[in-house]
Amino acid sequence: MVLFHLERVAPLPAEQAWLRLTDWPRHADVVPLTEVTVLTPPPTAVGTVFVARSGVGPLAVDDPMEVVVWQPPTLCRLAKRGRVVTGWAEFEVHPHGEGRSRVVWREDLSVNPLPGLFDRPLGWLARRMFGRAVDALLGPGPGPRHR
Template identity: 45%
Template sequence: MARFVLTRRSPLTAEACWDRLTDWPRHGDRVPFTTVRADHGSGRQVGDTILARTRVGPLAFDDPMEIVDLVAPGPGRDGSCRLEKRGRVVRGWAELTVRRLHPEGGTEVTWTEQISIACFPRAVDPVVACSGRAVFGRVLSHLLS
């Protein structure tokens, strides 16, 4: 499985960062040929599912994800959301965390993902990780801007 970690700092509050990170349709704004939506539920509770659909012409695949752990940031509490990827093409997990920075203020956001893509041998994991850092780095920067 390919693994990558992205970290960004933002002057936004933890709550504002959280709202942007869990605005699932905005994730698709920077992933080519992909739309993202809450498929079951609001996308803000354990058990809800998120669906990323990628389509290029007649070729398409779904990346269904289930929220298996979710703690919104609150007073004295950081936020985290763990998604399990349950598709036939993309498997693995992603974890988004929001941490308040004290005493300087602002927030640190970390996106950690471990994925495997069907039919891709492990030998290409470094390429998958590099691609993930590039694509999801753009997504994260977009969400926090």
Template identity: 45%
Template sequence: MARFVLTRRSPLTAEACWARLTDWPRHGDRVPFTQVRVARGSGRRSGDAILARTRVGPVAFDDPMEIVHLQAPAPGRDGLCRLQKHGRVVRGWAVLTVRAIPEQGGTEVTWTEEISIAGLPRAVDPLVAVSGRAVFGRVLAHLLS
């Protein structure tokens, strides 16, 4: 499995960062050829489902994810969302955390993901990780701007 970690600082409050990070359809704004939607529930509770659908011409695949844990930030408590990927093409998990930094102002957001792509040998995991950092770095920059 390929693993990557992204950390970004934002002048926004933890609550504002959280609202943007869990606005699932906006994730698709910066993932090429991909639309993201809430497939079950509100997208704000454990057990809800998110679906990312990627299409390039006639080739398409789904990346279905389940929110297995979701805790919004609160005073003295970090926000945390753990997603489990259940697709035939993309498998793995992601953990999104939002931590207020009161002594410096603003918030720190961390995106940790471990994925495997069906049919790709483990030898390409470093390339998958670099690609993941690039794509989801753009997503984070977009969501937090």
């Protein structure tokens, strides 16, 4: 199990940062070799289910997630319901000065069947990968593409 957290200050109002972080298909634009499929109809709410499929061909891994806490525009918590990837992720979005927001992302991640001795490198990789994804979601460029 790997528990990590990230904090970012975004040059976006909190509502816009929230919209970017909760545009589930847009995550595929910032995570290499990943597709995101939302399995439930919009709008997002508790019970929304989506799957992030990462990898290539037979080496791809599904990461099904369910929204278990939905308090826009402040708090979202996801339960990871996969056979390989388990745990949870949550993020908070708070106003942070004029036209900016502070994002706190927490994640508890397990990858089966990796033993505990892989926790340290998995934690390093997860922090780096999710940090880059959050930076890209909140950075310059187009806003949400799937609404």
